Amino acid sequence: MIALPEPDAAVLARRDTILRDLCRLVPDGPFGPGVIGDAVRLRVYETDGLSAYRQPPLAVVLPTSTEEVAAVLRYCHKEKIRVVPRGAGTSLSGGALPLADAVVIGLMRMNRILEVDFDDRLAVVEAGVTNLGITQAVAGDGFFYAPDPSSQLACMIGGNVMMNSGGAHCLKYGVTAGNLLGVTFVTIEGEVVRVGGGHLDAAGYDWLGLITGSEGQLGLVTEVTVRILRAAEGARAMLAAFRSNEVAGQVVDAIIGSGIIPVALEFMDRPAIHACEAFANAGYPLDAEAMLIIEVEGDTAEQDDLLGSLAAICNRFDPISLRVAETAEQSLAIWKGRKGAFGAVGRISPDYLCMDGTIPTGELPHVLRRIGEMSDSYGLKVANIFHAGDGNLHPLIMFDANDPDSFRKAEAFGADILKLCVEVGGCLTGEHGVGVEKRDLMSVQFTETELRQQRAVKSAFDPDWLLNSAKVFPLEGNPALAPRAHG
Amino acid sequence: MADRIDPADEAGVIEAVRQAVAKRTPLAVEGRGSKRAMLRPVQAGRTLSTGGLTGITLYRPEEMVLSARAGTPVAEIEAELARHNQVIPAEPPDLAALFGHAIPSTIGGMVATNLSGPRRIGPGGALRDQLLGIRMVTGHAELVRSGGRVHKNVTGLDLCKLLAGSHGTLGVLTEVTLKLAPRPEAGLTVALPVPGLAQGVAALSAGLGSPYGVSGAALLPAGWRGSGGPLAVLRLEDFARFLPRRAEALRGLLSSFGAAGLIEGDESAALWRDLRDAAPLAAAPDQAIWRISVRPSAAPDLCGRLDQAFEARLLLDWGGGLVWAAGPATAAAHQAVMAATAAAGGVFTLFRAPDPLRVAVPVLPQEAPALRGIADRVKAALDPAAVLNPGRMR
Numbered sequence A: 001m002i003a004l005p006e007p008d009a010a011v012l013a014r015r016d017t018i019l020r021d022l023c024r025l026v027p028d029g030p031f032g033p034g035v036i037g038d039a040v041r042l043r044v045y046e047t048d049g050l051s052a053y054r055q056p057p058l059a060v061v062l063p064t065s066t067e068e069v070a071a072v073l074r075y076c077h078k079e080k081i082r083v084v085p086r087g088a089g090t091s092l093s094g095g096a097l098p099l100a101d102a103v104v105i106g107l108m109r110m111n112r113i114l115e116v117d118f119d120d121r122l123a124v125v126e127a128g129v130t131n132l133g134i135t136q137a138v139a140g141d142g143f144f145y146a147p148d149p150s151s152q153l154a155c156m157i158g159g160n161v162m163m164n165s166g167g168a169h170c171l172k173y174g175v176t177a178g179n180l181l182g183v184t185f186v187t188i189e190g191e192v193v194r195v196g197g198g199h200l201d202a203a204g205y206d207w208l209g210l211i212t213g214s215e216g217q218l219g220l221v222t223e224v225t226v227r228i229l230r231a232a233e234g235a236r237a238m239l240a241a242f243r244s245n246e247v248a249g250q251v252v253d254a255i256i257g258s259g260i261i262p263v264a265l266e267f268m269d270r271p272a273i274h275a276c277e278a279f280a281n282a283g284y285p286l287d288a289e290a291m292l293i294i295e296v297e298g299d300t301a302e303q304d305d306l307l308g309s310l311a312a313i314c315n316r317f318d319p320i321s322l323r324v325a326e327t328a329e330q331s332l333a334i335w336k337g338r339k340g341a342f343g344a345v346g347r348i349s350p351d352y353l354c355m356d357g358t359i360p361t362g363e364l365p366h367v368l369r370r371i372g373e374m375s376d377s378y379g380l381k382v383a384n385i386f387h388a389g390d391g392n393l394h395p396l397i398m399f400d401a402n403d404p405d406s407f408r409k410a411e412a413f414g415a416d417i418l419k420l421c422v423e424v425g426g427c428l429t430g431e432h433g434v435g436v437e438k439r440d441l442m443s444v445q446f447t448e449t450e451l452r453q454q455r456a457v458k459s460a461f462d463p464d465w466l467l468n469s470a471k472v473f474p475l476e477g478n479p480a481l482a483p484r485a486h487g
Numbered sequence B: 001m002a003d004r005i006d007p008a009d010e011a012g013v014i015e016a017v018r019q020a021v022a023k024r025t026p027l028a029v030e031g032r033g034s035k036r037a038m039l040r041p042v043q044a045g046r047t048l049s050t051g052g053l054t055g056i057t058l059y060r061p062e063e064m065v066l067s068a069r070a071g072t073p074v075a076e077i078e079a080e081l082a083r084h085n086q087v088i089p090a091e092p093p094d095l096a097a098l099f100g101h102a103i104p105s106t107i108g109g110m111v112a113t114n115l116s117g118p119r120r121i122g123p124g125g126a127l128r129d130q131l132l133g134i135r136m137v138t139g140h141a142e143l144v145r146s147g148g149r150v151h152k153n154v155t156g157l158d159l160c161k162l163l164a165g166s167h168g169t170l171g172v173l174t175e176v177t178l179k180l181a182p183r184p185e186a187g188l189t190v191a192l193p194v195p196g197l198a199q200g201v202a203a204l205s206a207g208l209g210s211p212y213g214v215s216g217a218a219l220l221p222a223g224w225r226g227s228g229g230p231l232a233v234l235r236l237e238d239f240a241r242f243l244p245r246r247a248e249a250l251r252g253l254l255s256s257f258g259a260a261g262l263i264e265g266d267e268s269a270a271l272w273r274d275l276r277d278a279a280p281l282a283a284a285p286d287q288a289i290w291r292i293s294v295r296p297s298a299a300p301d302l303c304g305r306l307d308q309a310f311e312a313r314l315l316l317d318w319g320g321g322l323v324w325a326a327g328p329a330t331a332a333a334h335q336a337v338m339a340a341t342a343a344a345g346g347v348f349t350l351f352r353a354p355d356p357l358r359v360a361v362p363v364l365p366q367e368a369p370a371l372r373g374i375a376d377r378v379k380a381a382l383d384p385a386a387v388l389n390p391g392r393m394r
Ligand SMILES: Cc1cc2nc3c(=O)[nH]c(=O)nc-3n(C[C@H](O)[C@H](O)[C@H](O)COP(=O)(O)OP(=O)(O)OC[C@H]3O[C@@H](n4cnc5c(N)ncnc54)[C@H](O)[C@@H]3O)c2cc1C
Pocket: A048, A049, A084, A085, A086, A087, A088, A089, A090, A091, A092, A094, A095, A096, A107, A127, A148, A149, A150, A151, A154, A155, A156, A157, A158, A159, A160, A161, A162, A163, A164, A165, A166, A167, A168, A215, A216, A219, A220, A221, A222, A342, A431, A432, A468
């Protein structure tokens, strides 16, 4: 288990006063209360997508405007109360996990679409608009918001900005950072700053780039200006199955080497194929060791052309099966299993940890072999899903949450996988963030000097370390916690 | 020269910064100095060059990733990439003509200025979006890495983005790692004469809002390449066999704006190279050049204001989102640019100007008060003794 810091007793003792003050700053609205303080309703917020960790916060505030967010931050800053920002709470790294002495600021009531401009190809939305909500608002005119995390139905754009989230199509369209134009940013002192706007490049320091992916460490985001893109004329997928992970890895190299960049290039290993097939009946080949889903875009003739070239490449590697979708429906069928992958693994094992390292793609066979060995030695099953084009690996480690020993093993197994990712030239997290989950592994990837430098940049924004403390950076170097941690 | 330090390796850079801090003698940080005339002259007696740190250290075409030491000339990298049919997707410009010299750009300098060409509007984004990793020496004389060599990485604060475009004021880049893309097999240009800027930007927006994969959208001034009026140009790049149909479809889509022609082959490639390098503005070396980033629909009005204030030579790229303006190197002209940019909600860079002007005026927009404090503290966090490029940005 990853340690959470001792709560500040003085803050806990002032709880009633704090709740009263917050109620004044964020009054109840027509859609619900502005502040939540009772134990039963606080439990709704006690965890996020990393549900093995639970901690009800001191209070939850649900502001409806940038001004209210600023007022709450001003208050917390003055009173030296810790703050945990929260979108939909789908973080898989415990990024939105509350602390006992912290106020959770939930952005879900800020869910308005403020502006859509097709000529300038942008949309201005509040932080609590869901990822899919943006695409739905512009799809009628043939546009979309490109980054598409699998959680897109629930996760919110503010959370996407803070995690720099990716998706299945970032091979072509990039991650969140490349699809942003600006944010309304509120500092811990409660100052409201507009960063970026409707234009593409910053002049001066790239604050937008630094804020993106900062996991709530630097400030809160209340509004986001995103780029919207015209959707392609069409898209179609194919499925190719192979005898070994090595061969499938070679196919990925051959595809990239051919100069064709598919919009998606997804890899599943044998356990993942079996889990998904049992769940979705997508017709996946159960005799395969590895399977690729490859998707291309263009008009029908271009799709035929590209899929033909890709099939020819696959055929050079003796595929077990090759299925090229002829229609949009067949394409959906190919994707059906992959899209339900988390649910599918959840059916085999209700409890699993979803890891998120990135590796140089050429290391895939080696890494999968090592993960297989670890799986044997820990006695825990694992299924691997891999964004093969960009090296982002998602091993799903299955465990039994009723057995504390099983959970401890799963965490240790996960840590070993991430260390391996760093060892082969990759990183701890490709899209889910460090959160609490990987906090203590940061020293595997970074030197103490590098961590000190990152902490100094955080301190420039948040000198008292009130924002999402106890996340991202190991506790030892945390200036706000270290003295207490050492008694 | 005694006042120029040319280390051959990273250790030498660390030592140079260490001494600068110890002796409190600031450094002008540069690659080979090809962009020395950008922004404001640095107030430092000594120059630290990374020009001696050269060489590609990693190139995996099948992983679309390349690392090179900071002083490696961009042209050398591009030549190596060309052998594998790959490119740096952001299409970084070659500004030698604009600055009136023949000094090659280094990759470190390119990243430190975060300059992208026409393809910046495409899904690949800006050079900073393709920056996977850096090694840098901070003002603490310490080596700090950020990012890595893999395409997806959200581990820790993204110092890569902070350093891209920091003009050597936060750290000395010693090595960078970039994400690559296949070189498009072919490209062609749909060219549409337009009566004015507003119609031109509207036509570019229509093209960029189409599903045909426009990878460049610019507005050329009248007179360039012999055109009688402004010319909207839209580039399509992909496999050659896909382009004729898409060009036809795009011309059809644009027919309400007028009849568009085609520019193909080398002529098209040359046009986009010139646009990338802002070549039409290179003439008149004593004039000032501004680079303005703005919401595309605000560009025509912005350009109108500039035109009223001085005789502006204008070039629009990024669908109107990037305005290059050339005009007299006077404080009055600069005031006009600042006012027009602020009114348009955009940002400006005084890109090139004779020393007297760039010493006298803000070369970048002033930051909001809350960000100014943060900027000071971030600068102090990375360069507490303020030895790196003092005065360059403000
Ligand atoms: C089933 C499932 C599938 C997923 N698939 C993907 C995927 O494909 N790709 C991917 O990248 N991720 C994926 N995720 C992870 C998760 O959905 C993303 O990290 C998402 O961006 C989180 O958004 P959220 O609104 O839930 O944010 P939260 O979980 O509420 O918060 C995320 C982090 O951002 C901070 N934060 C949130 N909002 C703000 C704000 N307005 N201002 C400042 N800080 C804020 C929080 O403190 C926290 O640190 C998946 C998660 C699940 C459960």
